[in-house]
Amino acid sequence: MAFVPTERLHLGAEAEVWAGTWMGQDAVRKLRRPRKWRHPDLDHRLGHRRMMSESRLLIRLKRCGVRVPAILDLDPENGRMILERMPGLPLIEVLRDPTQSTEFISTVLHNTGALIRRLHREAITHGDLSTNNILVDEYGTASLIDFGLAAVDYEVERFGIDLHVIDEILGASHPEHEGAIDTLLDGYTAEETLLGAPPEQSGGAVPTAGEVLKRLDDVRSRVRYHG
């Protein structure tokens, strides 16, 4: 195998991720971990399907110029993926780092919002927009990873939910960055202003930034009302 591991980056319930090199290039190896409580056949089938869906969407997004890792190798049978290593640290760590300037944090949040809009314009929702799945480099440039729960969609609901997930996380885990979500949403809207209305996709019209923000408000009041 051409992957040479150097350090383990992550050991979670679903995946083990190692940094290393692939044919001399910085790469990561993502290995799906079996869910012991699930029947092995079902677990294998679900894992296989998720990895295929994740790869398909990554290829599509890379082609559209959205900052996501390239797929270098894929072995869905063994639950193994080799991905381009994206530079930087998870957003959660950047937000927790007290040495970062307010200006830098603003830039990062704005760029993150713009990147999420770029994703949504391709009719793709992420499904797990936590601050662990957004990586930020030293220039404040953001990339998105972990597309295991992502999906192609045209209904505004899942787009609104994507923003609601990051909204809740910013509010709950990073209350010291007051107004963080507003800066992110400014970036989301600014990207649409920059690029114009989203192009029609093969499956239909993609919700506009305005429609998604309106849905975010609906989701917020639903959550407030029902707890």
Ligand SMILES: Nc1ncnc2c1ncn2[C@@H]1O[C@H](COP(=O)(O)OP(=O)(O)OP(=O)(O)O)[C@@H](O)[C@H]1O
């Ligand atoms: N392409 C990549 N470049 C750099 N770091 C990565 C890359 N992919 C994953 N990582 C690192 O590994 C961590 C876990 O990867 P990922 O989010 O894809 O797994 P996961 O599905 O969330 O795993 P689990 O659900 O078990 O927590 C990320 O938060 C990130 O720190």
Ligand SMILES: [Mg+2]
């Ligand atoms: Mg993750």
